[in-house]
Amino acid sequence: MEHQGDHVTDGRTLVAGVDSSTQSTKIVVCDAETGQVVRSARAPHPDGTEVHPDRWWEAYEQAAAGGILEGVAAIAVGGQQHGMVTLDDEDTVVRDALLWNDTRSAGAARDLTAELGGAAAWVEAVGSALVPSFTVTKLRWLAEHEPERAARVARVVLPHDWMTGRILQQGNGFERWSTDRGDASGTGYWSAADGDYRLDLLERAFGRVVEVPEVLSPAQRAGRTTGGLLVAAGTGDNMGAALGLTLQPGDVVVSLGTSGTVFTPHRSAIRDESGAIAGFADATGHHLPLMCTLNAARVLTATARMIGVDLAELDRLALQASPGAGGLSLLPYLDGERTPDLPDATGTLAGLTRSNATPENLARAAVEGMLCNLVAGVDALRDKDVEVRRILLIGGAAASRAVREVAPGLFRAPVVVPAPAEYVGVGAARQAAWALSAEPAPPTWDLEIDSEYAVRPGDEQAHADVVARYQALVTRTHGI
Ligand SMILES: Nc1ncnc2c1ncn2[C@@H]1O[C@H](COP(=O)(O)OP(=O)(O)O)[C@@H](O)[C@H]1O
Numbered sequence: 001m002e003h004q005g006d007h008v009t010d011g012r013t014l015v016a017g018v019d020s021s022t023q024s025t026k027i028v029v030c031d032a033e034t035g036q037v038v039r040s041a042r043a044p045h046p047d048g049t050e051v052h053p054d055r056w057w058e059a060y061e062q063a064a065a066g067g068i069l070e071g072v073a074a075i076a077v078g079g080q081q082h083g084m085v086t087l088d089d090e091d092t093v094v095r096d097a098l099l100w101n102d103t104r105s106a107g108a109a110r111d112l113t114a115e116l117g118g119a120a121a122w123v124e125a126v127g128s129a130l131v132p133s134f135t136v137t138k139l140r141w142l143a144e145h146e147p148e149r150a151a152r153v154a155r156v157v158l159p160h161d162w163m164t165g166r167i168l169q170q171g172n173g174f175e176r177w178s179t180d181r182g183d184a185s186g187t188g189y190w191s192a193a194d195g196d197y198r199l200d201l202l203e204r205a206f207g208r209v210v211e212v213p214e215v216l217s218p219a220q221r222a223g224r225t226t227g228g229l230l231v232a233a234g235t236g237d238n239m240g241a242a243l244g245l246t247l248q249p250g251d252v253v254v255s256l257g258t259s260g261t262v263f264t265p266h267r268s269a270i271r272d273e274s275g276a277i278a279g280f281a282d283a284t285g286h287h288l289p290l291m292c293t294l295n296a297a298r299v300l301t302a303t304a305r306m307i308g309v310d311l312a313e314l315d316r317l318a319l320q321a322s323p324g325a326g327g328l329s330l331l332p333y334l335d336g337e338r339t340p341d342l343p344d345a346t347g348t349l350a351g352l353t354r355s356n357a358t359p360e361n362l363a364r365a366a367v368e369g370m371l372c373n374l375v376a377g378v379d380a381l382r383d384k385d386v387e388v389r390r391i392l393l394i395g396g397a398a399a400s401r402a403v404r405e406v407a408p409g410l411f412r413a414p415v416v417v418p419a420p421a422e423y424v425g426v427g428a429a430r431q432a433a434w435a436l437s438a439e440p441a442p443p444t445w446d447l448e449i450d451s452e453y454a455v456r457p458g459d460e461q462a463h464a465d466v467v468a469r470y471q472a473l474v475t476r477t478h479g480i
């Protein structure tokens with residue numbers, strides 16, 4: 001471990017991780033040796049699916065304002081994946097970034113899919129079927145809809161790349177734009193299996209090749225500020241969470257933040273022609289097969305608003321209803337959906353009768369619907385012979401007791417809830433500690449488990465019925 005006098009606090013070396021995610025920026029400062037979180041702070045982002053990157057920087061500065069980064073030796077950024085940040089030849093932002101949950105490029109995704117010969121051709125080329133989240137589809141949209149802006153684009157980077165560069169620019173240590181394998185694998189023009197860019201695909205989408213960031217290896221440094229702060233490669237937020245959770249084989253993460261994600265570490269690249277699982281890379285040099293939905297925690301906040309209660313009351317109501325919500329089912333496609341690929345879908349509430357029309361059943365249907373949407377991801381991993389030994393539940397909505405209790409039956413696996421922490425930030429901090437140490441592997445940090453929820457035998461059938469009814473409703477409503 002490198003030490004610089006003023007970076008050591010009470011004999012400890014401190015590292016920081018930044019989670020620049022959809023709704024907010026969170027900064028955690030950890031003890032580099034043990035991973036213990038010693039300080040943390042957060043600041044909100046504006047709502048919406050396009051945002052000027054300066055808003056992320058302002059949130060970062062606001063979170064850091066209380067001196068949280070004092071004495072920190074190294075830092076890394078975990079960022080929301082896929083967002084398109086376009087820069088001109090002076091590195092000025094060309095237009096607001098289009099985020100992972102912006103679905104305006106749905107037509108571009110369909111066109112690009114057809115042009116290459118179908119979804120399987122993209123899975124073969126870059127490991128994932130195209131949906132509007134992928135950066136490459138946003139580039140096609142920009143070329144088609146905003147040609148004047150498109151003409152000004154000299155380079156394209158991702159949210160975490162931009163934040164990493166901004167930290168270095170601020171500290172007079174910027175040399176070049178960089179990214180990592182994990183985040184690059186969500187662009188649609190970098191292949192995790194081959195470890196290389198597919199600039200021919202970027203050119204196909206945008207009409208010409210633009211500059212892309214250098215892909216750093218997991219413990220490589222992006223740079224150092226003149227103040228001495230080491231800046232590690234950073235990664236996508238899900239890859240950051242995987243690193244923060246110190247996952248073992250058989251550990252499948254279900255993250256219930258703005259997005260819902262299901263992912264697990266894997267030694268080799270997975271190619272899923274069905275399109276459910278994206279073949280991403282992780283932040284350790286291996287792979288992170290991942291399924292992502294547009295709708296997760298905000299399904300609960302929207303339902304709470306609809307009933308006129310807060311999240312604590314929604315939880316209490318959901319726990320009072322029986323499994324199956326008296327026959328109510330909610331397809332939670334409130335923001336359209338990514339998996340299944342239904343960008344223009346809206347939510348559906350089905351099975352309503354005079355006797356089941358209660359706040360309790362509605363609350364329960366929201367919890368069950370949000371989770372049923374993710375059951376497909378866990379089952380798609382099983383279909384690829386990936387071991388599902390236990391589910392680790394993280395993200396904002398993992399705080400809900402109803403979610404924790406309903407999840408094991410629906411996922412057909414025991415659920416553990418790690419001690420509350422910002423795991424994307426912790427993972428980014430662990431990467432920073434790794435880059436600082438120059439060791440071949442990241443430091444060993446223990447994962448603290450808060451609570452465990454077993455599959456209760458009595459629940460199994462009830463939950464199988466809930467999932468079957470939900471799938472039948474998806475087929476009836478959307479023909480898939
Ligand atoms: N007890 C709870 N039940 C349900 N949702 C919650 C709860 N606590 C927080 N949330 C929701 O979690 C979301 C934030 O989760 P987070 O994982 O921080 O998201 P992101 O990383 O995408 O910004 C918010 O929509 C918030 O309302």
Ligand SMILES: O=C(CO)[C@@H](O)[C@H](O)COP(=O)(O)O
Binds near residue numbers: 237
């Ligand atoms: O698009 C994906 C994963 O492919 C999302 O998971 C984003 O990375 C946003 O994450 P959160 O803001 O919900 O953490």
